[in-house]
Amino acid sequence: MNNKLYVVGIGPGAYEDMTIRAVQAVEKAELIVGYGVYAELVRPYFPEKEYFTTPMRGETQRCRYALEQAAAGKSTAVICSGDAGVYGMAGLLYELRGENETPEIEVVSGLTAACSGAAVLGAPLTHDFAVISLSDLLTEWDTIEKRLDRAAEAGLSIVLYNPASKKRRDYLQRACEIILRHAEPERVCGVVRNIGRAGESRQIMTLAELRSYEADMFTTVFIGNPQTKCIGGKMITPRGYRDV
Amino acid sequence: MNNKLYVVGIGPGAYEDMTIRAVQAVEKAELIVGYGVYAELVRPYFPEKEYFTTPMRGETQRCRYALEQAAAGKSTAVICSGDAGVYGMAGLLYELRGENETPEIEVVSGLTAACSGAAVLGAPLTHDFAVISLSDLLTEWDTIEKRLDRAAEAGLSIVLYNPASKKRRDYLQRACEIILRHAEPERVCGVVRNIGRAGESRQIMTLAELRSYEADMFTTVFIGNPQTKCIGGKMITPRGYRDV
Numbered sequence: 001m002n003n004k005l006y007v008v009g010i011g012p013g014a015y016e017d018m019t020i021r022a023v024q025a026v027e028k029a030e031l032i033v034g035y036g037v038y039a040e041l042v043r044p045y046f047p048e049k050e051y052f053t054t055p056m057r058g059e060t061q062r063c064r065y066a067l068e069q070a071a072a073g074k075s076t077a078v079i080c081s082g083d084a085g086v087y088g089m090a091g092l093l094y095e096l097r098g099e100n101e102t103p104e105i106e107v108v109s110g111l112t113a114a115c116s117g118a119a120v121l122g123a124p125l126t127h128d129f130a131v132i133s134l135s136d137l138l139t140e141w142d143t144i145e146k147r148l149d150r151a152a153e154a155g156l157s158i159v160l161y162n163p164a165s166k167k168r169r170d171y172l173q174r175a176c177e178i179i180l181r182h183a184e185p186e187r188v189c190g191v192v193r194n195i196g197r198a199g200e201s202r203q204i205m206t207l208a209e210l211r212s213y214e215a216d217m218f219t220t221v222f223i224g225n226p227q228t229k230c231i232g233g234k235m236i237t238p239r240g241y242r243d244v
Numbered sequence: 245m246n247n248k249l250y251v252v253g254i255g256p257g258a259y260e261d262m263t264i265r266a267v268q269a270v271e272k273a274e275l276i277v278g279y280g281v282y283a284e285l286v287r288p289y290f291p292e293k294e295y296f297t298t299p300m301r302g303e304t305q306r307c308r309y310a311l312e313q314a315a316a317g318k319s320t321a322v323i324c325s326g327d328a329g330v331y332g333m334a335g336l337l338y339e340l341r342g343e344n345e346t347p348e349i350e351v352v353s354g355l356t357a358a359c360s361g362a363a364v365l366g367a368p369l370t371h372d373f374a375v376i377s378l379s380d381l382l383t384e385w386d387t388i389e390k391r392l393d394r395a396a397e398a399g400l401s402i403v404l405y406n407p408a409s410k411k412r413r414d415y416l417q418r419a420c421e422i423i424l425r426h427a428e429p430e431r432v433c434g435v436v437r438n439i440g441r442a443g444e445s446r447q448i449m450t451l452a453e454l455r456s457y458e459a460d461m462f463t464t465v466f467i468g469n470p471q472t473k474c475i476g477g478k479m480i481t482p483r484g485y486r487d488v
Contacts, residue, residue: 009359011263014265016263016268017265017353018263018264019255019260019355020260020261020262020267021258021260024260059485060485084367085368085369085370086359086362087371087483090363090366091366091481091482091483092482092483094366094367094476095480095485098475098476100476101476107366107367109359109362109363111263111355112359115253115330115353116353118327118329118330118351118353119328119329119352119353122334122338123329123335123338123351124329125330126329126331127331127377128374128376128377128383128388129374129375130372130373130374130375130395131372131373131375132400138485139372139484143399144372146399147400150397150400151374151394151398151400153394154390154391154395155387155391156374156394156395231339231342231343232338232343232344234338236335238336238339239331239335239382240382241304241336241339241382
């Protein structure tokens, strides 16, 4: 009886962007648990599995179900888009399991949008960076604002997750205004939509232009650091090798 | 004639931690170019290839060679540990190629130590975080210090790359002292050594204990945010689901 619970980062969505370990973990599981949209991404690659899905905001419900099923002896994989640990379900599963030792949890990393999106734009994260979500569902806006301000002040490249949704149309604009306290309007920025999926698109622009860009929930946003350049149509943050 | 240059993140080192796309890219290449230590990690999986390696600080030399070989028609892969874009060679290759259109460069992402190390410790990066290298070979220490200070002030989780080397024995201690300006000595921290390789080890400790921890160049360091907890022996940063 294998009652291990795998928490698997599937990466941006394409089978080829999964790690071999992630594929093996999903193959070992009888039951796949996940957010509906992401479950549909992997279902074609693993059609023989049992699926349990919930809509957005059903995170606690589906994590409880996965823990129960794994504890009862069913090999189970909770799948997350991107990495299992970056805004993923690994933390919530450990919180819900508490001090219990069963089921055993194994976190299997995947490519988070900061890394997979950076590869599409060029190399915007070759130096220090911060990853910040603009969603204020679970975080006070004041906290988000302080993080944006300090990250920009420190000259970190910044990756924004969840830059907008139907109810948060102006959040990216507000974030850009905070960053503009410390960064020049010409700062090189980039956006990627639908990373690694059908309809993938990329665009490089200035911070001033980003301020009026209409992002959606499938967009990942990159703000360069003071050294970031556009070279041959790519967004590049130099590491600083002195003899380039 | 395929003269594409692949820049491939191989992840922490095990074959299973490579993405399928990374394996395919290395398989397509005739020539593998990389830092000696990492080339030796992948050579057992791809023994039939031609290898060109240079020691540390030979980055520019090996990137120039890879560009020349690819431009001359040899299918080439530059391999990087972790992700190709996070302190990897993707940026330098684009810089060296400049405004030329050949060779075509394709960046293939891999698991960076922030993600693969987090999975070993539990789930320390479930909320916003910063990735900062303590190496001052290419970055002024003042810049590093400012980034540590602002990231800690903003309550970001912090991942430290290159926390120490033979010449920089006290850098982790200095970093902890900066972070202690804003964080309590009991802040939950974790270290992982040799992620995904033989001899992998992990340890969870307080920030005060981390201050006197002896890191080496194979160590990745995680400093929690104000909400980070130790649950069942794992380092967990809650996202904030309200009904846990």
